Amino acid sequence: MSRPLPDHLLWCVLDGIGRLELDNRTTELAPGTCAVFAPGDAPTANHDPRRRLLVFGMHFEAHPADVVPEQRWGDVQDRVLLGALARSSDSAYRRGDRLGERQAELCLEQFLCLIWEAAHGTTASSVDTAIEEVAQVIRQDPGRDWSVQEMAARASLSRAQFTRRFVAQNGMAPAQYLIKARIDRAHQLLTETGMTVTQVAAALGYADVPYFSRQYKQRTGHSPSTARPRRNA
Numbered sequence: 001m002s003r004p005l006p007d008h009l010l011w012c013v014l015d016g017i018g019r020l021e022l023d024n025r026t027t028e029l030a031p032g033t034c035a036v037f038a039p040g041d042a043p044t045a046n047h048d049p050r051r052r053l054l055v056f057g058m059h060f061e062a063h064p065a066d067v068v069p070e071q072r073w074g075d076v077q078d079r080v081l082l083g084a085l086a087r088s089s090d091s092a093y094r095r096g097d098r099l100g101e102r103q104a105e106l107c108l109e110q111f112l113c114l115i116w117e118a119a120h121g122t123t124a125s126s127v128d129t130a131i132e133e134v135a136q137v138i139r140q141d142p143g144r145d146w147s148v149q150e151m152a153a154r155a156s157l158s159r160a161q162f163t164r165r166f167v168a169q170n171g172m173a174p175a176q177y178l179i180k181a182r183i184d185r186a187h188q189l190l191t192e193t194g195m196t197v198t199q200v201a202a203a204l205g206y207a208d209v210p211y212f213s214r215q216y217k218q219r220t221g222h223s224p225s226t227a228r229p230r231r232n233a
Contacts, residue, residue, distance in 0.1 A: 008060050009037040010111055012082055015054040018047030029053065032079050034115045036072040056086035060108055074118025077129065085110055130155040131162070131169050135177065142181035143204040148174050183219045186212070190227035197224045 011034065018029040022043040027033070029045065037043055047053040076082055089107035092100040134154050138146060151174050152162035166174050182204045189200045198209055201224075206212035216224045 004040045004042045005037055007039055008062050009041075010056075010058040010060065010108060011035045011037060011043075012056045012076070012086065012111065013053060014056055014079070014083055014086060016047055016051045018045055018053045020045040027073060030075075032076045032082065034074055034076050034082070034111070034118065036112065036115060038072070056082075056090070058089065058104075058108055058111075072115070072119070074115045076114045076118045077132075078114070081114070082111075127155065127157070127165060128169060130157075131166055135166075135170060138178055139181050139184075142178065142185045145205055146174075146178055179215060180219065182206075183216055186216055186224065187220060187227065190224055200224065 013029050013031055013033045015031050016029070020027045020029055020035070020043055022037070022041060027035075029047070035043075045053070085107045089104045089111075092103035092107070094100070134151050137154070138151075148163065149159055151166075152159045155162050155165075157165065163174060166177070170177055172180070186200050186204055189195050189203065190197070195203070197213065201209045201212040204212070213224055
């Protein structure tokens with residue numbers, strides 16, 4: 001049994017799975033699970049030895065106390081943001097200066113807002129989450145020869161169902177989303193590296209360079225050959 005907490009504790013699971021007990025209530029833990037414990041709480045937790053918990057925690061005093069969400073549990077969907085906030089808060093606090101302390105405080109406020117939204121907002125369905133994960137994978141690897149059928153299979157949906165839900169969630173068809181992801185990455189490569197237009201086209205799966213150039217100009221308003229690497233001032 002853990003000792004009762006003397007102050008508030010922010011607690012966010014970044015990785016791993018386990019189980020937490022508080023006041024005879026049990027909660028399954030997974031990446032994105034976040035909680036705010038109050039003074040006097042005595043939570044206990046265990047984890048799966050095959051997937052040990054990686055947790056970010058922050059002790060704090062709440063002034064006023066009502067800034068802490070009444071519903072103190074929630075599953076935050078944006079795990080990338082959670083990880084970024086945890087790293088930023090930790091590095092800022094370790095600096096030990098007043099600016100670092102203030103930065104850590106701002107991260108804490110953002111954490112509390114995310115938990116409040118997760119606890120009180122509309123929880124994303126498993127299908128919505130699966131579609132977002134597909135969209136994220138496309139953005140990470142736009143040069144891959146993605147097919148809509150493969151995307152749908154990743155989300156465990158039929159092609160028609162996937163396309164309909166994808167459009168509703170992202171505002172465009174999967175094929176158009178892939179083109180946008182490719183052109184966005186092409187712009188990044190052309191402006192931030194020394195790669196040629198031909199090299200960029202090949203890296204993004206375009207065997208036909210003129211076709212790539214037409215798509216690039218259609219979506220950016222200028223040809224890829226006019227893009228130049230950015231230079232430091």
